[in-house]
Amino acid sequence: MGKLQKSNKHKKLKFVDPFYHGERKERMHAGRNLDPKYTEQGISRSVKDLMRRTELAKEMKNMSRRKKKEVMDRRMLAENSTEGAERTMTEIPKFLQKKGETQHAFMRRVDATTLMTIKESQIEAGLKREADPLTDEKEEKSSKKKERLKLKKEAKKQKEKEKKEDRKDDFHQFKDKVEFGEVVHGPPSLSVRPKHAVKQDKPAVKSLLLYDIMKKNTSQNSDQGDKPPPKAKMAKSPKAVGKGTKRKLLSPLQQAKMDRERQDAIDLYRQMKKKTNASSLE
Incomplete structure (x- = not known):
């Protein structure tokens, strides 16, 4: 069997020029690569706005502040007159001079x-x-x-x-701010007595027994009518008489008084010591 013969519709001529597309390409590219219709280029809207603002600035240069505000308000009203309007603007009639009208x-x-x-x-x-x-x-x-x-x-x-009234009743304002690492071993105590405060003995602190005995003897002597020796006039010294005052700064009378008080305290202490020793031996 031989090869099947093609029908007449398959017998087509091919163009020699491979780049030729016929009239279809001409129709496709019609109107392209032509000269511009208008040679003058129009001004963009941004440039128009810039020119308008420049002219406005020149006009307002020599105006007062109040006049400037009026001009700006008027221009803004004219520009935004239709924006956000709740009712339509009244149509402005067009005027044309009629035939034969003066x-x-x-x-x-x-x-x-x-x-x-x-x-x-x-x-x-x-x-x-x-x-x-x-x-x-x-x-x-x-x-x-x-x-x-x-x-x-x-x-x-x-x-x-x-809230402010409630805070008055609680201890909110009496709170202490404890810093980091702070250690407290007891409640706070005043190291200095106030100026007009009455001196009070602390209940937990006991006074010396010798001091109580000396105080008792002094009160007994005063009850018996023994008048204490008249107070000698204190010599002027740079420090007040008392604790911390040096002996050499005291007057001879003050030194004798201090020696007598010290000797009385020593004698009382020796008597107490003898009594305790005698009671322990019995």
Whole structure:
């Protein structure tokens, strides 16, 4: 069996030029790589804004502060007049001079129409302001919010007041701040007696027995009528007489008195010692 013969539809001619695509490519690329229609390039919006602001700055250079504010407010109002508006703006009529109408008559008609439009706009704005449910609702919400915030503020103030009163009763203000590593072996004690305080003996501290005996003997002598020797006038010394005063700074009379008191204490101590020794021997 031989090879099957192809039908007539398979018998196609091939173009010699491999880059030729026929009319399809021309239709595909139609309108490309042509000269620009408009040779002048337009100004971008940002450049226009920059130019406008530059002109405005030149105009406002020699103006007063109040005048500047008025101009800026007017310009802002003109720019943002339609943004966020709650009602549509009144349509401004277009004026065209009629055939056969004189210039004077045309201007009179323009003035009359303008005044009528302004009056209608004012009346409409007044009615809108009087019966504007949205505005009334906003005001009501604002007043409710203010009242709620006021009550919240008062409640907070009352709570702080009660908290302050509660702190008065507890020992919050008497707390000691203990530093790290601090060691305490007992309650605090005053090392210096206050100026007008009465001196009180501590209950846990016992006085010397010899001191009590000497005090008792002194009281007995005073009861028996023995008058103590008259006090000698103290010689002036740089330090007061008492503990810590050196003997050489005392006067001869003070030295004799101190020696006598020391000898009395020694004698009493010896008597007590004899009594204790005698009782222990028995």
